[in-house]
Amino acid sequence: MKKNITVEDVKKIAILAHIELTDEEAITYAKQIGAILTYVEKLNEVDTKGVEFKSQTDLKNVFREDIPKPSLDQKDVLRNRLSKSKGGSLVISSVL
Amino acid sequence: MESNYELIIGLEVHVQSKTKSKMFCSCDSNYFNTPPNTHVCPVCFGLPGALPVPNRRAVELCIKTSLALNCEISKDTKFDRKNYFYPDLPKGFQISQYDKPIGLNGNLEIETVSGLKRIGITRVHQEEDTGKSIHNNGETFLDFNKSGVPLIEIVSEPDFRTKEEVTTYCKRLRQIVRYLKISNADMERGEMRFELNMSLRKAGETSLPNYKVEVKNIASISVLEKVIDYEIRRQSEILDQGETPKQETRGLIDMTGETTSQRSKENEADYRYFPEPDIPLIEISDEMISKIRKELVELPQQKKERYIKDFGIEASNAETIISDVQTYKEFETLVKNTDKAVIFEVAKWYTGEYFALQNNSIKNSNFSPSSLVELVTLVTEKKITRANAKDALIESYTTGKTIEEIIKEKGYEVVSDMGQIEKVVDTIMSSNPKAVDDARKNPNAAMFLVGQAMRELKGQADAQSVKDLIMSKLK
Ligand SMILES: [Zn+2]
Numbered sequence: 273m274k275k276n277i278t279v280e281d282v283k284k285i286a287i288l289a290h291i292e293l294t295d296e297e298a299i300t301y302a303k304q305i306g307a308i309l310t311y312v313e314k315l316n317e318v319d320t321k322g323v324e325f326k327s328q329t330d331l332k333n334v335f336r337e338d339i340p341k342p343s344l345d346q347k348d349v350l351r352n353r354l355s356k357s358k359g360g361s362l363v364i365s366s367v368l
Numbered sequence: 369m370e371s372n373y374e375l376i377i378g379l380e381v382h383v384q385s386k387t388k389s390k391m392f393c394s395c396d397s398n399y400f401n402t403p404p405n406t407h408v409c410p411v412c413f414g415l416p417g418a419l420p421v422p423n424r425r426a427v428e429l430c431i432k433t434s435l436a437l438n439c440e441i442s443k444d445t446k447f448d449r450k451n452y453f454y455p456d457l458p459k460g461f462q463i464s465q466y467d468k469p470i471g472l473n474g475n476l477e478i479e480t481v482s483g484l485k486r487i488g489i490t491r492v493h494q495e496e497d498t499g500k501s502i503h504n505n506g507e508t509f510l511d512f513n514k515s516g517v518p519l520i521e522i523v524s525e526p527d528f529r530t531k532e533e534v535t536t537y538c539k540r541l542r543q544i545v546r547y548l549k550i551s552n553a554d555m556e557r558g559e560m561r562f563e564l565n566m567s568l569r570k571a572g573e574t575s576l577p578n579y580k581v582e583v584k585n586i587a588s589i590s591v592l593e594k595v596i597d598y599e600i601r602r603q604s605e606i607l608d609q610g611e612t613p614k615q616e617t618r619g620l621i622d623m624t625g626e627t628t629s630q631r632s633k634e635n636e637a638d639y640r641y642f643p644e645p646d647i648p649l650i651e652i653s654d655e656m657i658s659k660i661r662k663e664l665v666e667l668p669q670q671k672k673e674r675y676i677k678d679f680g681i682e683a684s685n686a687e688t689i690i691s692d693v694q695t696y697k698e699f700e701t702l703v704k705n706t707d708k709a710v711i712f713e714v715a716k717w718y719t720g721e722y723f724a725l726q727n728n729s730i731k732n733s734n735f736s737p738s739s740l741v742e743l744v745t746l747v748t749e750k751k752i753t754r755a756n757a758k759d760a761l762i763e764s765y766t767t768g769k770t771i772e773e774i775i776k777e778k779g780y781e782v783v784s785d786m787g788q789i790e791k792v793v794d795t796i797m798s799s800n801p802k803a804v805d806d807a808r809k810n811p812n813a814a815m816f817l818v819g820q821a822m823r824e825l826k827g828q829a830d831a832q833s834v835k836d837l838i839m840s841k842l843k
Pocket residue numbers: 343390393394395407408409410411412516
């Protein structure tokens with residue numbers, strides 16, 4: 273059960289993630305991601321027949337009541353994110 | 369539209385829920401007119417270690433929407449991550465619902481020219497809004513106060529065949545969420561938005577077309593209508609040439625409805641949906657459903673049908689009254705203790721004269737809307753003529769005087785003394801022998817005599833009784 277990831281797969285993932293890759297990088301990552309997938313595939317060796325779908329936890333229905341609480345200070349928000357801000361907005365180069 | 373094609377439309381409608389806090393964190397969800405980035409926290413940004421916890425009220429409102437749209441409720445439901453990268457989504461994913469939406473298989477009945485039509489609702493699910501980007505001068509300004517505000521998505525089946533059906537559906541949907549206090553659905557504030565899925569097929573064909581054009585981010589019903597018109601023209605031109613329009617997502621150029629091809633957007637598989645690992649499963653109990661069911665109220669369509677059936681209100685008047693919560697509430701208060709037989713007439717005056725006054729005149733603070741009921745009752749009892757009642761209403765609205773005062777001042781009491789009316793009628797008939805002759809040959813000509821008599825009575829008699837009297841004397 274060896275599943276290889278192709279260079280095309282990597283390029284597709286890069287497009288979805290808005291990351292530019294050179295051809296060499298795509299080849300490198302195809303190898304590396306392929307190796308990770310092969311490693312994780314070990315999980316498929318476990319017999320899961322008859323095992324019911326289960327969430328990550330036994331908890332159910334964890335809710336919050338609809339009560340607003342103070343948010344972060346605007347100064348901290350801006351300081352924490354990008355170097356550039358104007359009038360409280362974060363500014364990036366145009367995505368239009 | 370071109371008669372040789374039939375329109376196939378499905379709609380996705382987003383409404384922002386009216387909660388106090390956001391969907392998965394306690395930030396204040398009221399972002400309107402707030403300084404940018406003042407309602408954000410680590411959960412909004414998806415910072416490491418942040419834990420999203422669903423807002424109970426928001427989930428309840430989504431269930432409420434589903435119930436109002438006759439959906440089955442998924443007893444076992446969950447949230448999923450929809451992964452994509454865009455600057456207004458700093459987490460890199462939107463928390464939404466994939467394979468277990470809260471509501472499934474519902475419907476909404478709308479009025480069409482050929483009667484009631486049932487529009488299928490595929491699903492109703494809960495998700496969160498993204499941030500706001502403003503593009504200016506080569507820069508994009510990001511404000512995340514809106515990110516994480518609860519959003520309910522209502523997906524219809526491709527059941528619409530005309531633009532009018534789409535409009536009616538959107539308006540009904542907006543009324544429903546307002547009636548149920550789920551959302552203000554104020555389109556100018558972006559609280560209700562639309563996505564259009566549209567294709568055309570040759571008239572007479574029954575299978576769905578092999579292509580579908582999607583237009584996202586439509587901010588109002590009027591722009592939605594323009595987009596449909598534009599796409600009808602564009603797609604039919606392509607089909608006329610024997611070609612098939614490209615399956616694609618198109619973007620709005622501006623508010624004229626014109627669309628343009630967008631760089632290819634993600635396919636569903638590209639979103640790499642997977643269960644949100646930070647939020648435990650949700651089990652919706654029967655108790656929860658029946659508690660929310662109790663919050664439902666009479667919906668616009670039911671209300672309209674009841675108005676017509678129980679009070680004989682004309683359909684167009686009923687539609688005007690039910691179109692808005694404040695309006696139907698005022699009307700219902702107004703006619704609460706009114707004789708049933710008068711209600712349909714009140715509805716006519718309320719949506720006619722009274723609305724016109726509200727739009728065109730300044731109301732005196734002493735005016736009470738109950739004056740309207742008083743006047744309509746007097747008209748029905750033939751104690752004041754229709755024309756004088758109209759004047760009295762205007763007078764009362766602008767001066768605040770009571771109807772009683774106005775009638776007294778202006779001498780609007782109707783002459784109901786038949787003896788006096790008969791005397792006037794006799795004088796008119798004897799001084800107009802030619803008109804009497806004409807009227808004997810042609811009953812329509814009697815209106816001249818009625819007019820003369822009414823003038824003599826200064827309009828203060830019931831025209832119908834005057835006419836009846838003259839007709840009986842002509843025999
Ligand atoms: Zn937050």
